[in-house]
Amino acid sequence: xxxxxxxxxxxxxxxxxxxxxxxxxxxxxxxxxxxxxxxxxxxxxxxxxxxxxxxxxxxxxxxxxxxxxxxxxxxxxxxxxxxxxxxxxxxxxxxxxxxxxxxxxxxxxxxxxxxxxxxxxxxxxxxxxxxxxxxxx
Amino acid sequence: xxxxxxxxxxxxxxxxxxxxxxxxxxxxxxxxxxxxxxxxxxxxxxxxxxxxxxxxxxxxxxxxxxxxxxxxxxxxxxxxxxxxxxxxxxxxxxxxxxxxxxxxxxxxxxxxxxxxxxxxxxxxxxxxxxxxxxxxxxxxxxxxxxxxxxxxxxxxxxxxxxxxxxxxxxxxxxxxxxxxxxxxxxxxxxxxxxxxxxxxxxxxxxxxxxxxxxxxxxxxxxxxxxxxxxxxxxxxxxxxxxxxxxxxxxxxxxxxxxxxxxxxxxxxxxxxxxxxxxxxxxxxxxxxxxxxxxxxxxxxxxxxxxxxxxxxxxxxxxxxxxxxxxxxxxxxxxxxxxxxxxxxxxxxxxxxxxxxxxxxxxxxxxxxxxxxxxxxxxxxxxxxxxxxxxxxxxxxxxxxxxxxxxxxxxxxxxxxxxxxxxxxx
Amino acid sequence: xxxxxxxxxxxxxxxxxxxxxxxxxxxxxxxxxxxxxxxxxxxxxxxxxxxxxxxxxxxxxxxxxxxxxxxxxxxxxxxxxxxxxxxxxxxxxxxxxxxxxxxxxxxxxxxxxxxxxxxxxxxxxxxxxxxxxxxxxxxxxxxxxxxxxxxxxxxxxxxxxxxxxxxxxxxxxxxxxxxxxxxxxxxxxxx
Numbered sequence: 011x012x013x014x015x016x017x018x019x020x021x022x023x024x025x026x027x028x029x030x031x032x033x034x035x036x037x038x039x040x041x042x043x044x045x046x047x048x049x050x051x052x053x054x055x056x057x058x059x060x061x062x063x064x065x066x067x068x069x070x071x072x073x074x075x076x077x078x079x080x081x082x083x084x085x086x087x088x089x090x091x092x093x094x095x096x097x098x099x100x101x102x103x104x105x106x107x108x109x110x111x112x113x114x115x116x117x118x119x120x121x122x123x124x125x126x127x128x129x130x131x132x133x134x135x136x137x138x139x140x141x142x143x144x145x146x147x
Numbered sequence: 148x149x150x151x152x153x154x155x156x157x158x159x160x161x162x163x164x165x166x167x168x169x170x171x172x173x174x175x176x177x178x179x180x181x182x183x184x185x186x187x188x189x190x191x192x193x194x195x196x197x198x199x200x201x202x203x204x205x206x207x208x209x210x211x212x213x214x215x216x217x218x219x220x221x222x223x224x225x226x227x228x229x230x231x232x233x234x235x236x237x238x239x240x241x242x243x244x245x246x247x248x249x250x251x252x253x254x255x256x257x258x259x260x261x262x263x264x265x266x267x268x269x270x271x272x273x274x275x276x277x278x279x280x281x282x283x284x285x286x287x288x289x290x291x292x293x294x295x296x297x298x299x300x301x302x303x304x305x306x307x308x309x310x311x312x313x314x315x316x317x318x319x320x321x322x323x324x325x326x327x328x329x330x331x332x333x334x335x336x337x338x339x340x341x342x343x344x345x346x347x348x349x350x351x352x353x354x355x356x357x358x359x360x361x362x363x364x365x366x367x368x369x370x371x372x373x374x375x376x377x378x379x380x381x382x383x384x385x386x387x388x389x390x391x392x393x394x395x396x397x398x399x400x401x402x403x404x405x406x407x408x409x410x411x412x413x414x415x416x417x418x419x420x421x422x423x424x425x426x427x428x429x430x431x432x433x434x435x436x437x438x439x440x441x442x443x444x445x446x447x448x449x450x451x452x453x454x455x456x457x458x459x460x461x462x463x464x465x466x467x468x469x470x471x472x473x474x475x476x477x478x479x480x481x482x483x484x485x486x487x488x489x490x491x492x493x494x495x496x497x498x499x500x501x502x503x504x505x506x507x508x509x510x511x512x513x514x515x516x517x518x519x520x521x522x523x524x525x526x527x528x529x530x531x532x533x534x535x536x537x538x539x540x541x542x543x544x545x546x547x548x549x550x551x552x553x554x555x556x557x558x559x560x561x562x563x564x565x566x567x568x569x570x571x572x
Numbered sequence: 573x574x575x576x577x578x579x580x581x582x583x584x585x586x587x588x589x590x591x592x593x594x595x596x597x598x599x600x601x602x603x604x605x606x607x608x609x610x611x612x613x614x615x616x617x618x619x620x621x622x623x624x625x626x627x628x629x630x631x632x633x634x635x636x637x638x639x640x641x642x643x644x645x646x647x648x649x650x651x652x653x654x655x656x657x658x659x660x661x662x663x664x665x666x667x668x669x670x671x672x673x674x675x676x677x678x679x680x681x682x683x684x685x686x687x688x689x690x691x692x693x694x695x696x697x698x699x700x701x702x703x704x705x706x707x708x709x710x711x712x713x714x715x716x717x718x719x720x721x722x723x724x725x726x727x728x729x730x731x732x733x734x735x736x737x738x739x740x741x742x743x744x745x746x747x748x749x750x751x752x753x754x755x756x757x758x759x760x761x762x763x
Contacts, residue, residue, distance in 0.1 A: 142613020
């Protein structure tokens with residue numbers, strides 16, 4: 011055997027071949043009596059069932075949290091959480107926040123400087139000083 | 148394959164196990180059927196898929212025996228009369244599990260696949276040894292489907308791959324570590340411990356109990372165990388002949404109950420080290436099996452393509468050579484090319500501390516490969532490595548694979564390019 | 573606060589009649605046939621199979637063959653890619669002065685092999701592999717294939733090497749170790 015093999019694992023990228031929604035669970039906490047939960051209670055009554063119907067891939071858990079501000083917590087596939095306090099918000103604003111949690115990937119927010127990030131090798135290859143005809147300065 | 152009748156082969160996988168009567172009649176302890184299995188073991192030891200790691204005395208129990216047997220409904224066993232707890236959640240609870248429904252939707256599975264089947268795919272044999280309620284059979288169907296599509300796409304796309312690289316590439320796409328990553332990317336959570344009361348949407352396995360690893364179809368040769376003991380059959384031909392899984396590894400020796408471990412270094416491969424990875428991988432295979440059984444061949448092919456073959460694996464990083472210059476010379480002699488010659492393409496700083504030489508390997512007037520290097524010899528070696536990789540990684544492009552002809556209106560099969568084999572094996 | 577100096581590789585855009593025709597990048601095309609893209613200055617990928625390695629059934633073979641013929645007849649010499657896998661003759665770098673292809677001579681007879689073995693067995697120190705290769709005008713590899721030194725001689729040689737290695741200081745030992753590691757990395761293609 012003159013060739014030995016080095017074991018490597020294939021790398022998957024979400025969205026190539028298949029897409030998996032990264033938000034897997036949405037916890038929704040409300041309070042029955044506090045004024046700050048008024049918008050949240052309206053959201054649960056009016057918007058939530060439709061929102062949950064359109065997103066079957068997300069598990070919704072609605073539970074009361076008495077004498078506290080209403081909160082939405084998104085749980086993501088990478089194991090992280092993202093929580094948003096929705097105290098004193100209108101139902102439409104809360105819907106925006108729910109969509110934000112749905113669209114998030116769960117990663118920490120970081121600055122993206124490069125227009126393209128890829129695991130594939132570039133078609134032109136990495137520039138090499140020893141190839142090509144060089145450039146006259 | 149074209150005329151394979153799925154319903155005949157594995158119809159018991161399609162039977163929904165929701166009836167409480169069937170559920171109640173299951174043996175809740177695996178020790179009940181040991182005498183039967185001992186009696187039938189010789190009949191069934193050529194049974195395809197299952198070999199157990201970490202086997203105990205009670206381990207070989209019902210799987211091999213009851214692979215294709217149905218439990219007798221309405222026949223109460225002493226265990227059901229005693230009313231012990233079930234080892235895994237009842238199938239009727241699957242419909243009310245939010246996690247399970249979310250997982251079903253997240254994978255965009257067809258509505259033809261019931262959530263009960265998905266719930267069954269989440270039960271590892273280490274959690275529930277009863278073959279009607281764990282995922283061993285589905286996972287076996289799934290693993291054959293996955294390995295078939297992975298191997299045909301690799302061989303058709305890269306017909307000159309050496310056998311060792313092919314094995315490793317298969318493992319990179321369809322091995323336990325890759326499938327473990329896929330399961331984690333699907334957002335599958337595992338239960339702390341299996342039991343009747345856990346949510347059916349959680350993966351249930353027990354790292355301390357015997358489980359099942361997927362081997363290829365057919366029996367494991369009797370001499371495999373002997374050859375493993377004496378450390379023979381480790382060459383590539385031995386891996387092809389004796390290997391019991393599609394990656395050229397033989398797990399038969401690992402499954403020996405009292406196989407002696409020589410030194411500490413060996414322990415890592417001797418026992419099922421990574422039980423969570425095996426359980427996650429079996430779940431993924433079981434999902435493929437469920438798609439294949441409920442939605443058919445085309446759906447399972449699409450599923451495998453989109454979730455597994457679309458992953459990226461750079462095959463050129465898998466090679467490790469021993470004598471690349473000699474191998475390239477042998478290749479050129481075999482193919483009646485002119486003998487390879489190294490020529491210096493360009494250089495800089497020959498007398499400095501950091502020289503760079505670019506060496507090209509030529510056969511006659513054709514360049515076979517080139518590489519830069521810090522000295523002439525390593526540049527020559529690197530250039531021959533590149534030339535050999537260019538030979539081995541030849542690809543005819545997007546060619547059709549054998550499974551394309553399964554379609555109704557498929558064009559007749561055009562034979563794919565087949566290479567004559569390795570240069571030095 | 574003064575502006576930082578900026579290295580301008582191309583002249584800034586000028587308004588006016590005598591503005592140059594904006595050479596933004598080094599020319600991508602050369603010659604009068606702009607549809608030939610000049611290949612990048614990059615090392616060729618191993619996924620680009622050389623012409624010689626293409627099997628006869630491959631359609632790329634025919635396509636490259638025609639361009640090869642066109643390039644060698646000088647119809648469009650400038651359009652030929654510079655680091656193509658099928659270079660024209662003038663692009664092949666010359667061999668070194670002392671380059672020679674070893675040709676097996678097959679000049680050692682059976683009797684000479686027996687004599688070689690006898691000499692090596694009689695006095696392995698005097699008749700070393702190099703001396704024998706010089707005497708019989710064959711390669712050192714051939715001598716090593718024919719003869720095998722006695723166990724005592726091998727042990728003596730090993731001891732001598734060990735003694736030499738024992739004299740090495742830490743720097744030289746480390747350098748030797750590093751060389752081995754570099755070799756391993758090179759064969760794995762990770763260097």
